[in-house]
Amino acid sequence: MYKTVIFDVDGTLIDTEVAVINSLQKALMEYRNKEYAFEQLQFVLGIPGARSLKQLGIPDEDIDRVNERWNFFMKEFSHFIKVFPEITELLESLMENKIVVGIVTSKTRKELADDFVPFGLMKYLPHIVCADDTANHKPHPDPILKFLEISGAVPSNSIYIGDTIYDMECAQSSGVDFGLALWGCKNPDSILTQKKLSNPKDIWGLITS
Numbered sequence: 088m089y090k091t092v093i094f095d096v097d098g099t100l101i102d103t104e105v106a107v108i109n110s111l112q113k114a115l116m117e118y119r120n121k122e123y124a125f126e127q128l129q130f131v132l133g134i135p136g137a138r139s140l141k142q143l144g145i146p147d148e149d150i151d152r153v154n155e156r157w158n159f160f161m162k163e164f165s166h167f168i169k170v171f172p173e174i175t176e177l178l179e180s181l182m183e184n185k186i187v188v189g190i191v192t193s194k195t196r197k198e199l200a201d202d203f204v205p206f207g208l209m210k211y212l213p214h215i216v217c218a219d220d221t222a223n224h225k226p227h228p229d230p231i232l233k234f235l236e237i238s239g240a241v242p243s244n245s246i247y248i249g250d251t252i253y254d255m256e257c258a259q260s261s262g263v264d265f266g267l268a269l270w271g272c273k274n275p276d277s278i279l280t281q282k283k284l285s286n287p288k289d290i291w292g293l294i295t296s
Contacts, residue, residue, distance in 0.1 A: 089294055091187040091245035093234055093263070094212070096194055096203055098132060098250035098271030100174055103202060105167040107132065110160035115143070118153050129273065133251035134225065135193045135218040158198060170206050171270055173287040178211035180291060187240050189214030191230045191247065191257070214238040226256030231263060248290060252278050266290065 097103045108128050115123055131139035136154045145153050181188050189212050192199060196217045203209075216234045223229040231247060234240070242262040247254060250271035255278055258265035266282040266289075269275055275283065284290060 089186070089244055089246045089264070091238065091240035092181060092290060092294070093189055093191050093231065093240075093245060093247045095133070095247070095249035095251075095254050095268075096190055096192040096199070098273075099171075099248055099254075099268045100190075100208065101168055101170050101203060101206065102271065103168050104129075104132060104273075106161055106164035106202075109164045109167070111139075111157050113160045113163075114153055114157040117156060118145070118149070132273070133193060133249070133253045135195070136198070138224065158201065161198075161202065165202070168202060170208070171287065175208065177287045177290060178208060181294070182211050184294070186294060187214070187238055187245075188212055189216070189234060189238060191216045191225075191234050193218050193225055193253075195219050225253040226260065228257060228261035231257055231261035235261070235263075246282075246293060248284070255280055266293065 094100050097107065108125050111128050111131060112123055115121060136157060137150050140150045140153055178188065194202065194217055196219050199217055214234060214237055216230050218224055221229040221233050235242060246264040246266055247258040248266045248268055249255065250268045255265045255267065264282065265280050266284050267275060267278055267280050269283055269285050272278065
């Protein structure tokens with residue numbers, strides 16, 4: 088039985104794919120005057136924006152500026168962002184049953200405030216680790232290790248729920264179990280894990296088993 092459930096945000100608690108990719112396309116068009124296909128940019132899902140831009144070949148001196156424009160354009164597509172079905176009810180149940188719950192995300196604190204806080208779910212998620220909080224990011228173990236430190240959770244009875252291979256590798260390297268959120272995952276066959284969850288309610292089954 089798990090006593091701690093740690094959630095990724097994008098692709099796990101909220102569906103941000105369209106907003107993230109469309110706003111990045113617009114930022115890159117402004118910066119490079121070049122169109123990128125949606126599929127070309129899907130690799131950015133699950134890793135910090137600055138790291139994504141570096142992989143796209145943006146020079147170090149321009150990364151902050153392009154990232155700022157990316158976040159600016161996110162507001163234009165915010166109406167595409169939505170909470171996945173059953174998430175709110177799951178979080179309520181976890182809180183009522185005194186399960187330790189929180190977030191480990193590649194979003195910065197500002198991005199979390201802009202994209203996630205408006206949905207009103209923070210009251211269920213007292214422990215938070217954002218990209219600002221560790222020098223190393225997913226798939227490095229540091230974000231989850233930081234979460235364990237601030238929450239007092241024990242790795243052996245903790246599970247991290249995410250939708251990307253970066254999430255799985257972060258969990259494995261930090262010594263906590265991993266559950267793959269199939270409702271947000273785009274390439275489930277390439278992520279080898281025993282716990283594949285079809286919907287958020289399946290997480291409750293892991294708690295009570």
